[in-house]
Amino acid sequence: MCKQNDQCLIDLYRQGREDALAELICRHKEKIFTSIVLLVKDQYLAEDIFQDTFIKIIDTLRTERYTEKGKFLPWAVRIAHNLCVDHFRRTKRTPVIRTQDNKDIFNVLRFTDPGAEERLITRQSHSRVQEMLDMLPEEQREVIILRHYAELSFKEIADLTQVSINTALGRMRYGLINLRKMMSEKQIVL
Template identity: 70%
Template sequence: MQPMHQLSDQQLIRLFADGNALALETLVMRYKDKIYTSIFLLIKDKYLAEDIFQDVFIRVIDTLRSGRYTDEGKFLPWAMRIAHNLCVDHFRRVRRTPVIKTSDDRDIFEVLHFTEEGADKKMMQRQSHDRVRKMLDKLPEEQREVIVLRHYGELSFKEIAEHTNCSINTALGRMRYGLINLRKMMAEKQIAL
């Protein structure tokens, strides 16, 4: 029999399915650099990339052991797709992570200033704010009022409800529809803030 490193991916997969753990080790060694590098370039965190890399091969092993692997001749693209999907899952989880608020209900990262902003960044922010103001002007009055009171006036929804003589649920609904309408305008005009 040929040495393990000379066998094709399919041969190694068949050997692993038959119980040869060295076959899987050979596959891992063959592709570990490519898979890890692709994860690291997306995640940009060495330790997190290592965790995701391990998760990729846990999924690979589970799929191979259960006999569900069907990508004949395409082991690397299949493993890379698993890696990419795990990275996307990571970013989705991060997006759902709650925002840390200060005692006055502001996002902690809005309060902390780590570096001095450059003139180019300030100019881009000013342009973005101008675009937002123009889009806000196109919203129905009630939606615009709630968004302005919430984001610029930093009022709670209870305070907004009292100020606009409506229920909290109505204020929340107006905010939701206002944001939906803003997103639609941004998509139509292909604006990215």
């Protein structure tokens, strides 16, 4: 089967030959994986994105939506690139919340199954954050919720709230400043 071109392997896979897909993956895995590693600069993340890439490729081939005859590798690399871009967009949207001693809260939190005490503390922390959010002016609260909980972009927030992007950014900035001030005044540690 090694002598077959990519399109022939795709056709064989569509006919039920799983080994054709295995050959296709073996043929291109190094180039695709290397392109992902160069973009994300993290071996483990690259492995996750590589798997997601082939899940998307397999789904597209199975549903017969593949239309890139003779251009499998560039198409596959484009899928991988888009998944990398999606990852960075999600990461960029993830808020960086700092503790009082200026540490990223996600570097402080433990990600194990919480015990009853930890669940109680977490519930109390969420409750405190909600109370502080409720004390913000409506437009600041709205932007923070849309950004951090709904994960909308500032353009989407601006469109939804019918303000300019700069206004949405300003509301976010002042909302975060006010939250930090409240935490400091009430000596709240999350």
